[in-house]
Amino acid sequence: MPLTTDDYLDLRLGELLDRLSADGLAPGAGSAAALTVAFASRLVAMVARCSLAWEEAAGVRAQANAISERAVDLAHTDGRAWEDALAALRDAEAGGDADPRRSFSLEQKLEAAAAAPIEIASLGADVAALAALAGEHGDPTYRADAAAAAALAAGGSAAAAHLVRVNLGVRTTDPRLARALASERAAHDVADRMLESNR
């Protein structure tokens, strides 16, 4: 049965993982990317919470928690959009490519399916930026956690950018894809720098 629940957070982690591996329906790669960004964001929140001497810690924690909530929302949004796109794909396969209305509808669904990953990639870049701040000013005991958060955020961002590329089927000059790729690069640069300095 497809996951149509409005709250992935109501699922036990084991159940969510089972759903991920169950079939081709949501949650899929986009939701997994969003939840990866959410995990990364909560890690940053943890680093901030444990950094008692850091004046900006509370503010960073609030931002990390806000981003995490947005990422979970996007996991839902992406799941729904992907199910719609998948249904349209099957519909198109069943009817052939002859019907222009059907192919227009499919194109629209695929564009909609790309919207959430664009935002997920952007959130990944934001989490990486927050992780850099936490790594630099937070308690050094938790620097490795901050670096891990940046790596996870970069992974989520890269996965999301890839989905944008596939769903849109466009060249890199498309502004939507360019935006996703810029987010991916930004997150990746931060993660590389943090992992390197944390060795």
Add this chain to the structure above:
Amino acid sequence: MSRYASLSDAELVRSCREGVSEAWNELVERYSRYVYAIAVRGFRLSDEDAEDVFQDVFTRIYTRLDSLRDDSALRPWIAQLTRRRCLDALASKGREVPADDVLAGEETADLTEVEEAFTIREALSGLPDACQDILDRFFTRDQSYKTIADELEIPSGTIASRIARCLKRLRTELEETE
């Protein structure tokens, strides 16, 4: 923005008592959302009933402001007037009225949320415009750091820090309010 917008509640009440119409306008502006939120979110009144409550509450405020003993207690007084008027509205519609002003857990939680939101809004208005703007962009409009940086023409790497500093100032404002 009216020059009365920067007055404290107590100062505003004094100006209203002196019959300054601009002060009255500011009082309505400051508390209209609050009254409406209590009616709609706290008591689940329809828009129409909430509008009646709204009119009645502000009429009472206008006619009974002299009975307010502590000028700085304007907000709890308005909250009490609004709650009573909401209970009257529920009773007149034949809906179940919570006994002795006791609300169900969910309604109490909603009223607390309304109170908190109002407190935060008040504290926010005490922050510099730049802080209000950046907090609004990040927390209300869900803008990314890059979008904020591009639109405000400030380095992207400084956004999270700026937001954190503004949140710290907001916390200070809230502590001073308490």
